[in-house]
Amino acid sequence: MNNVCEEQVFSSVFKANSKTVFNYIYYKFGNEEKAHDAVxxxxxxxxxxxxxxAPEKAKSYLYTVANNLYLNVIKAEKVRLKYASPSLEHSNESPEFLMEEKQYKEKLDKALNDLPENQRxxxxxxxxxxxxxxxxxxxxxVxxxxxxxxxxxxxKALREQIDGI
Amino acid sequence: MQENYLAKWLSGELSGQELEEFKKSEAYASYQKLKEVSGRLEAPEFDVDQALMQLKNERIGETPKVIALHPFKKFLRVAAVIALLLTGSYFYVNTLDESISTEYAERSQITLPDNSEIILNAGSRVSFSEKNWDKKRSVALDGEAFFKVAKGEKFTVSTSQGTVAVLGTQFNVENREGFFEVTCYEGLVSVTYNDTETQLPAGTSFMVIDGALIASPKPNTAQPSWVNNESSFESIPLGYVLAELERQFNIEVKTQNVDKNLLFTGTFSNTDINMALKSISTPSRINYKLEGDNVLFYAEKTP
Structure with a gap:
């Protein structure tokens, strides 16, 4: 009855997990195209x-397949992330504050890219x-x-990198 | 603080006391900021519906799991298996190693895919993979051969007794029963014997007879003598010399009252059997009788 071969079940598994599979591969390799292919x-x-x-095993099956796909094959590229910060864009904060925020994000970006793939x-x-x-x-x-x-x-590494310790 | 307390703090698993302690630490403000900003990060956009549609249309198809019954289904299945076996064996045969061997009294010259050359002495065999030559320059040798290796990646000669690795050079490898000799004529050769590596610069030899490493004289020629139809020996037990004689002339050699461990120094012709027999018998002070394809070396009994 509850079988992944049923289109309904399959579609719901897809809706529940595809985005995370995409992100998972993206965080690892920083390549959007490869992440789409992995999905x-x-x-x-x-x-x-x-x-x-089995439906309850589908999730870990997906990550295993996606992970094995690029195992040691592609070199990690830079991960580029956006920030959901509408409150800041349209806020009344001072230019100095906004500038500081911008610099902080740049530092965070760099620090994230410097992290080992599994930590990131x-x-x-x-x-x-x-x-x-x-x-x-x-x-x-694991x-x-x-x-x-x-x-x-x-x-620890992010904080040290950002604070310049 | 407990192990991995930063992870516990982020997931809200620190105890009240630990949290208080952490809040007092110097780094707390930095971590608090990191937590706040990283919580606002966003991954690249991913359209779930579109991806699902793509999957269904392009990869899975409309009715992927419904397979129409077909009278030819069984036939197709058999045909598929046969096709698979044929392609499989085709590829298998294709990847089989190229093998060239010489009989007694025969010699062969081989040009490898990279224009390296092998001259194969009598009663010898080399094999190599022509298909993987670009990836791996590796030759297996049984017997004796002279190599002129074109410059390039590592070139390996593996024998039952030792391995020889070079980059680009000219060298001779002899791998006969109980006898292993490598002579380098140009460049640098590395010989691995019994897990020990020896570097042979040009003009040096490496020789093992019956498991014993023997200091070998330097070659004074640019090529092994057998390439010029002569077999040369310097302090080699007579037994090995006679074995080479058998290979060069495709004859059977027998001995009577002859000490095969006697060291022989000299050269014999690979083209004129009478000259060759004289070259061996005279310095060793033994006699010989040639009858058809059989030679008997014998010593007069000393009184």
Whole structure:
């Protein structure tokens, strides 16, 4: 009954996970085109193997496929992220404050690109996609503790880089 | 503070006391700012509906899982298997190594894909992969051969006894039962024998007889003598000299009362058997009898 081969189920799995698969690959390699391809490839594979993959396993199956796709194949590029900050753009803040904010973001951008790929992916999955450590651990196939370690190191490295320590 | 406290703080898992302590630390304001700004980050845009549509239209098709029954289905299946086997074996045969061998009293010259040359002495065999030559210059050798290697990536000669690696040079490798010799005529050759690497500059030899490393005299020629139809030896046990004689003339050699460990220094012709027999027998003070394809070397019994 609840089978990924059913179009309804498949579509809902797609709607629930495609964006995160896209982001996941994007955080890793900084390449939007490859991230789009990864989504397509991962879901085609899921569809082809729909009879073998239980719906509750579909998620980790997708990340495994997407991850294996570019394993060691492509070189990481710069990750470019936007900021949702409409409040600042139209605020009455002083030019000095806005300038400082801009500089801070530039520093953050650079610091994020300097992070090791696994720390950046963990950090951004949490900050942008709101994924819990346990969910990230499942995606990456490691323990929750390993994810906490990555998160801790990411925060430490980002702060040190931004503050120039 | 507990391990990975920054991660715990971000996920709100710090205890009240720990949180108070962290708030007092110097770095707290920086982390607070990082938390706030990173929470406003956004990934590039991704249109879920469009991606799903693309997937369904382009990759999966309208009715992907409905397969029409077809009377030829079984036939097609068999045909597919046969086609697969044919292509598979075609590729398999295609990737098989090229192999060239010489019989006794025979010699062969081989030009490799990169214009490197191999001259193969009698009773020898080389094999290499022509298809992967660009990726890996590697030759397996059984017997004796002279190599003129074009400059390029590492060129490897593997034998049952040792491996020889070079970049671009001229060298001779002899790999016979109980006998392993590498002579470098130009450039630099690296020989690995029993996991030990030896560097051979031009004009030097590396020789192992019956497992013992033997200091070998320097060659005074630009090519091994056998390339010019002569077999040369310097302090080599007679047994190996006679084995070479057998290979060069495709004859069978027998001995009577002859010490095969006697060291032989000299040269024999690879074209004139009578001259060759004399060249071996005279300095060794032994006699010989040639009958058809059989030669008997014998020593007069000392009184």
């Amino acid at each position: 397509q490839e991962a879901f085609v594979k899921l569809w082809e193997n729909c009879a073998k993959v 992916t963990t950090f951004l999955l949490n900050r942008i996609d709101g994924k819990k450590y346990a969910e990230i651990a499942e995606m990456e196939g 323990s929750v503790k390993a994810i906490e370690k990555r998160m801790h190191l990411a925060l």
